[in-house]
């Protein structure tokens with residue numbers, strides 16, 4: 001069992017304990033797990049090199065903590081409930097015992113293919129149970145998995161395989177997404193034209209698409225596992241042995257190969273999962289992320305399975321066959337905890353309330369959000385119409401680099417406030433810094449969000465580039481982890497994420513967070529989504545340029561909407577935040593994880609679209625062309 005907090009008083013008590021004596025606090029959490037050899041020291045760290053170690057010299061295998069540790073009590077309970085893309089196809093469930101056998105079988109398969117401890121395995125697969133099986137099979141034998149989201153292009157895949165020098169690639173013939181099929185094997189073949197380290201490709205049959213199999217390199221999944229034993233002893237791992245590499249979403253530039261290790265990541269994901277979502281035995285938990293992102297790693301696979309939870313995996317998209325798909329799944333499986341992203345919430349909000357039927361949503365107890373700041377309109381819609389005014393929303397702030405949730409309400413325990421991530425989890429010590437390297441103490445302050453003490457889930461390095469790790473996170477401020485995000489601590493000590501520090505706009509000496517202005521714009525009844533950036537302005541230093549997506553145009557036409565948006569912002573925040581330019585656009589440039597890529601918009605607003613930087617993680621290049629065509633400055 002993982003230690004759980006049950007009340008606000010309990011939270012405050014645990015938090016204080018975790019700060020006063022982190023060794024004792026984390027010892028207590030780690031003791032909930034099965035270690036082959038206990039650690040010698042709880043942590044050892046410096047943020048200069050940086051060098052961070054948790055549960056030093058502890059020996060374990062994370063899958064032993066999912067399976068062997070849970071099998072006696074949970075063997076026949078569902079581990080994974082899988083919902084296919086097509087609602088007419090059958091759900092698949094795997095109990096803990098069944099998943100254990102499948103993982104062992106595939107672990108033995110990998111061994112037979114010559115994969116051993118420390119080898120990298122690239123995974124480019126659709127959201128099917130075999131993806132989770134593959135991830136866990138790697139962990140079973142100590143191979144380092146590097147999951148690449150199956151929406152990425154051949155180039156992006158190639159770059160990631162080569163950076164990690166992976167030995168084996170796991171993929172599928174294709175992947176279903178709504179009414180489309182992504183030809184994964186074809187894309188992989190293109191990527192592999194220049195991936196010298198790949199020796200074997202294992203191909204899962206999913207869409208029955210026609211594929212070319214390269215003799216001597218490619219093997220079908222079902223043939224590869226045929227005859228493999230379903231027992232496989234777990235490899236003994238050191239706490240600090242890498243568990244996986246995962247590339248960041250690339251919102252701000254070239255993706256970084258973030259490395260997470262075994263012991264600390266295990267303790268942190270399980271602890272944060274159980275406490276933030278307040279998971280109870282027999283609950284059904286549904287996170288809509290893809291396993292290709294950190295949210296899927298920590299909160300579809302590792303966190304829930306370590307906690308012995310029932311985790312629901314969905315193959316498809318929220319809007320196919322219609323915008324009621326999520327709610328149908330909630331109804332069908334009686335989902336209790338539902339975790340998604342603001343981008344999905346805004347997209348569904350724009351479709352109206354016809355798809356929401358109260359009777360389908362009765363099982364919900366907790367709603368969660370992650371990935372971007374959630375604007376108030378979306379928060380209220382989520383709260384009132386999805387949560388039927390009774391489910392707490394956990395707005396979880398964290399990053400690929402943090403491994404797990406850092407600042408968030410504990411469901412039903414921490415009083416919430418729309419668009420606030422509220423308070424840090426036990427063990428997390430946020431600190432707000434200004435541009436001059438000074439700490440901003442007390443409440444009602446805003447600045448740059450840093451963390452001043454390590455926690456078990458923190459990334460240890462960037463694969464092959466420790467210098468970049470140091471430069472990006474540990475060089476801006478002395479002896480601190482710098483998150484890159486701007487934050488405000490309000491009069492109650494609650495944290496609100498203001499967006500990326502690079503995106504903060506400085507208008508006549510006033511610092512304005514993009515999230516705050518977008519929040520005000522989105523209040524406009526015709527606006528679905530917006531993104532604001534700064535651009536050079538002769539008088540004010542920076543002007544505010546807003547890119548706005550509207551559902552429909554009202555009678556006043558474009559000009560009327562522009563004006564009323566500007567007036568709305570003036571009313572909500574003040575004249576200082578009033579956008580100088582409002583461009584109506586058909587869509588926003590987004591990463592494949594659904595985040596707005598403001599750096600591209602900044603280029604457009606600056607009148608320079610010649611060098612847009614790394615756009616391999618961009619979802620739709622057409623949108624960018626259309627935005628450039630309609631730009632209100634000379635591009």
Ligand code: ATP
Pocket residue numbers: 248249250251252253254255256294369370371372373374395396397398399400401421483484485497499500595
């Ligand atoms: P890259 O680092 O490659 O630019 P990325 O930062 O988008 O990509 P992730 O690690 O997936 O990659 O995202 C973490 C970021 O997402 C945070 O730094 C923050 O800006 C944003 N974020 C995540 N959750 C929240 C939240 N609840 N509220 C506000 N912002 C959030």
Ligand code: MG
Pocket residue numbers: 248252399484
């Ligand atoms: Mg980032």
